[in-house]
Amino acid sequence: MRKIDIFDTTLRDGEQSAGVNLNTLEKIEIAKQLERLGVDVMEAGFPAASKGDLEAVKLIANTIKNSSVTGLARANEKDIDAAWEALKDSAEPRLHVFIATSAIHMKYKLKMTSEEVVERAVHAVKYAREKFPIVQFSAEDASRSDLSFLARIVSAVIEAGATVVNIPDTVGYSTPAEYGAIFKFLRENVPNIAGVKLSSHCHDDLGMATANTLAAIQNGAEQVEGTINGIGERAGNVALEEVAVALHIRNDYYQASSRLKLSEFKRTSNLVSKLSGMIVPANKAVIGENAFAHESGIHQDGVLKEKTTYEIITPELVGVQSNKLVLGKHSGRHAFKNRAYELGFELSEEKLNAAFVVFKDLADKKKEITDEDLFAILTDKQTES
Ligand code: KIV
Ligand code: ZN
Numbered sequence: 001m002r003k004i005d006i007f008d009t010t011l012r013d014g015e016q017s018a019g020v021n022l023n024t025l026e027k028i029e030i031a032k033q034l035e036r037l038g039v040d041v042m043e044a045g046f047p048a049a050s051k052g053d054l055e056a057v058k059l060i061a062n063t064i065k066n067s068s069v070t071g072l073a074r075a076n077e078k079d080i081d082a083a084w085e086a087l088k089d090s091a092e093p094r095l096h097v098f099i100a101t102s103a104i105h106m107k108y109k110l111k112m113t114s115e116e117v118v119e120r121a122v123h124a125v126k127y128a129r130e131k132f133p134i135v136q137f138s139a140e141d142a143s144r145s146d147l148s149f150l151a152r153i154v155s156a157v158i159e160a161g162a163t164v165v166n167i168p169d170t171v172g173y174s175t176p177a178e179y180g181a182i183f184k185f186l187r188e189n190v191p192n193i194a195g196v197k198l199s200s201h202c203h204d205d206l207g208m209a210t211a212n213t214l215a216a217i218q219n220g221a222e223q224v225e226g227t228i229n230g231i232g233e234r235a236g237n238v239a240l241e242e243v244a245v246a247l248h249i250r251n252d253y254y255q256a257s258s259r260l261k262l263s264e265f266k267r268t269s270n271l272v273s274k275l276s277g278m279i280v281p282a283n284k285a286v287i288g289e290n291a292f293a294h295e296s297g298i299h300q301d302g303v304l305k306e307k308t309t310y311e312i313i314t315p316e317l318v319g320v321q322s323n324k325l326v327l328g329k330h331s332g333r334h335a336f337k338n339r340a341y342e343l344g345f346e347l348s349e350e351k352l353n354a355a356f357v358v359f360k361d362l363a364d365k366k367k368e369i370t371d372e373d374l375f376a377i378l379t380d381k382q383t384e385s
């Protein structure tokens with residue numbers, strides 16, 4: 001069974017979500033929860049971005065003991081020095097250095113030739129390796145880069161000392177087949193790649209971040225980067241809970257797993273949502289409020305007979321107490337009777353059927369029937385002669 005490293009970037013790429021600004025105490029609280037969740041690496045911030053970011057990364061690096069802590073740096077000495085200042089006392093100082101490699105980024109953003117980009121990347125990695133035992137290099141916008149150029153720069157940074165190479169789908173442009181093929185291509189065409197960890201980093205602009213990440217794993221990625229609840233730039237990063245739970249549930253297919261304590265997901269999700277102010281949609285996979293809720297009569301009947309009819313994930317797996325049978329206009333007699341029993345009513349079949357008719361009538365007028373509604377209906381029928 002392959003073990004995939006989980007690299008959490010909630011505190012860096014996640015914090016780049018529009019409108020999100022976490023203070024140091026909030027970051028520490030999240031970092032401690034990420035440690036409980038068991039992430040292998042957490043990216044605590046971008047130390048060169050501000051004094052506050054540097055101090056937060058430093059505090060996290062000095063507090064967290066069971067996950068490796070890293071910080072982001074552009075490929076220049078000033079950024080790398082700031083990251084060293086923040087990370088030098090951590091248990092395993094690790095740098096994440098990046099430069100863009102796509103023609104669009106090199107021409108319009110960096111205004112550099114590809115030759116200059118390789119030179120800058122190699123110098124940055126060599127400079128970083130004078131201090132950091134572990135250096136990860138990211139080729140920003142890798143998925144829109146020329147593949148032979150990508151292979152060339154990847155080989156050059158490995159030669160310079162990078163031991164983890166990240167291949168970001170920075171703008172969420174790739175399809176699963178394309179993204180997976182990049183990993184395969186690099187494994188087959190970079191001569192010095194043996195022993196180097198390839199990492200995926202997917203954004204969700206076209207809603208394919210989870211599929212792309214899983215495709216990378218199938219094609220040799222040994223580390224995946226993402227955030228809790230999928231927060232991040234624009235449409236966000238890949239949601240780690242989706243990737244880790246997909247690996248767990250479809251272990252038969254992926255033959256790979258993470259080391260995460262999956263039962264910490266709900267708590268982690270709630271904390272990140274509360275502190276970031278980013279609300280989790282109710283229908284969000286794995287940790288949304290409705291992820292374990294059943295409304296229709298057919299589904300409720302199935303779940304009451306045997307949970308696996310409509311539940312592929314147990315709520316307990318991700319730290320949710322139990323599933324929920326929501327009573328509404330689609331609900332059937334089975335779920336209604338079940339809830340009446342749970343509320344302590346033992347009515348005759350005839351009275352239960354009469355109560356069910358009243359319930360259906362009310363459900364046509366109201367979105368969701370509460371326990372208080374049911375209590376009133378059932379008490380009425382119970383006391384009726
Ligand atoms: O999306 C991206 O390319 C990034 C890099 C800085 C790794 O976040
Ligand atoms: Zn990113």
